[in-house]
Amino acid sequence: MMLARGRAASLGVVVPVYNEQESLSDFHERLASVLDNLPQPTAVYYIDDGSTDGTPDLLERIASGDPRVTVIELSRNFGHQSALSAGLAQAGEHVVITLDGDGQNPPELIPDLLKLYEAGYDIVLTQRASEAGATHFKRLTSSAFYWLVNRLGNTRVPEGAADFRLHSRPVVQALNEMGEFHRFLRGMVSWMGFRSVILPYTPSPRIGGRSKYSLSKMIKLALEAIFSFSLAPIRIGILAGMIFLLLALLEMAYVLSFWIRGRQDLLVPGWSSLMFVILLVGGFLMVTLGFIGIYVGYVFQEVKRRPIYITRRIYGSGAEESDPQEASQAQAMARRAE
Numbered sequence: 001m002m003l004a005r006g007r008a009a010s011l012g013v014v015v016p017v018y019n020e021q022e023s024l025s026d027f028h029e030r031l032a033s034v035l036d037n038l039p040q041p042t043a044v045y046y047i048d049d050g051s052t053d054g055t056p057d058l059l060e061r062i063a064s065g066d067p068r069v070t071v072i073e074l075s076r077n078f079g080h081q082s083a084l085s086a087g088l089a090q091a092g093e094h095v096v097i098t099l100d101g102d103g104q105n106p107p108e109l110i111p112d113l114l115k116l117y118e119a120g121y122d123i124v125l126t127q128r129a130s131e132a133g134a135t136h137f138k139r140l141t142s143s144a145f146y147w148l149v150n151r152l153g154n155t156r157v158p159e160g161a162a163d164f165r166l167h168s169r170p171v172v173q174a175l176n177e178m179g180e181f182h183r184f185l186r187g188m189v190s191w192m193g194f195r196s197v198i199l200p201y202t203p204s205p206r207i208g209g210r211s212k213y214s215l216s217k218m219i220k221l222a223l224e225a226i227f228s229f230s231l232a233p234i235r236i237g238i239l240a241g242m243i244f245l246l247l248a249l250l251e252m253a254y255v256l257s258f259w260i261r262g263r264q265d266l267l268v269p270g271w272s273s274l275m276f277v278i279l280l281v282g283g284f285l286m287v288t289l290g291f292i293g294i295y296v297g298y299v300f301q302e303v304k305r306r307p308i309y310i311t312r313r314i315y316g317s318g319a320e321e322s323d324p325q326e327a328s329q330a331q332a333m334a335r336r337a338e
Contacts, residue, residue, distance in 0.1 A: 009094040009117070011040050013110070014087030016047045016080055017101040021054040023207035024101060028062050031107040035068065038111070044069045045087045046101070050077035063316040070316035074309050081183040082309040084163060089176050090314070096167045103207035105164035109199070113166040116197055123189055123196035124166035127159075128203050161186060161198070170194070181302050233291040240284045 013031065017024060028044075035042045046059055048071060056073065063069045072086050084098055095117055099105035109126070116124045163185060167175070171194050178188060189196075 009040055009114075011035075011038065011042045011110075011114070012091035012093035012096045013042065013044045014047065014084060014091055014096060014098045015044065015101045016049055016083035016087060016098075017051065017055055017059075018049040018077060018080075018083070019051050019053045019055055020101050021051075021058055023103055024055060024058045024062070026207045027101050027103050027107075028066070030103070032066060032068075034107045034110050038114070041093075042068055043091070043093060045090050046071045047083040047087045048073045049079070049083040050074055060315075070314065072314050073312040075312045076310070078309045080163070081185055084185055085175075085183060086309045086311065088167070088172050091172065094169050096169075096172050097165070098167070099164045100162075103205070104203045105162070106201065106204045109164075109201055112199060116199060117166055117168065120195065121166075121197045122168040122171050122194040125161050125189075125196055125198045126164045127161050127198050127200050129200045165189070168194070179308075181306065181308060182298055183308065233294075236291075240288065244281055244284065 013035070015027075015031075020027075031044065035044070044066070046062070046069065048056055048059055059071045063071050070090065072090055074083065074086060087098065088096060095114070097110060097113060099107065105126070113124045113126075167189075171189070171192065174192055174194075175185070175188060
């Protein structure tokens with residue numbers, strides 16, 4: 001089946017939002033002005049990831065005033081990756097673009113993404129050319145994040161790449177078929193191997209509010225990326241164990257050399273050095289067991305086959321009012337059937 005490209009390709013835009021009342025109205029105006037100038041039919045999917053401010057009311061007003069808008073309300077805050085997954089599962093267009101609703105991913109870049117899709121690419125990644133307005137600490141932690149993911153993971157994620165990207169229909173279908181609970185979409189997209197290209201861009205300043213990616217969430221995302229795509233932590237533990245085994249053999253040979261030469265009187269018991277070695281080896285053993293425990297925990301969460309998110313309702317001019325549990329029940333059944 002030939003894929004529609006160019007003017008015939010319908011476009012879906014997925015925007016996860018969480019407590020974005022300060023920026024949402026201005027963002028939608030920017031997005032709508034871009035979509036108004038596109039020749040193809042378009043749809044916008046806002047995923048409310050359990051917002052606790054005025055975001056739900058704003059989304060209702062936006063949906064009532066724009067027939068292209070569909071709103072997916074999640075029952076609570078499931079996280080950025082789960083919200084993106086909810087939008088990708090709902091979007092049925094030929095092309096789906098994901099971007100954040102804070103304005104830092106400029107909607108004005110959408111026509112450039114579509115041109116690269118028309119050139120034959122299934123995935124168009126975007127890469128921040130600079131960290132506009134970012135603190136030195138933010139730049140440092142961001143660089144450390146990508147360094148860890150690319151050194152320890154089995155898939156390479158370009159530094160500065162985020163979840164602002166274009167997906168063709170086959171890519172969206174492949175992502176929807178991946179029912180894993182711990183989701184790192186940047187790694188999943190890279191792992192699939194579809195034809196892709198990188199488009200550098202300069203991020204815009206935030207329209208309002210503050211970043212929802214705290215240091216703890218960045219660490220959690222890094223752990224998701226490492227433990228979901230790599231066995232490197234276990235290999236590091238095995239390597240450390242082999243090194244200590246080698247050191248133990250060298251120590252044994254050193255002690256035996258005193259007995260062979262009849263100089264065992266020179267062997268003075270050293271309580272402090274012995275305790276140091278015991279604590280050091282015990283620490284490495286505990287770290288390695290911790291790595292194994294994390295993998296076991298991941299397996300435990302996967303085998304329970306819980307849904308990645310729970311939908312409270314779906315509404316908008318382009319969607320019928322849905323049963324609050326219908327989408328999440330369908331998703332849970334699909335995960336159990338795999």
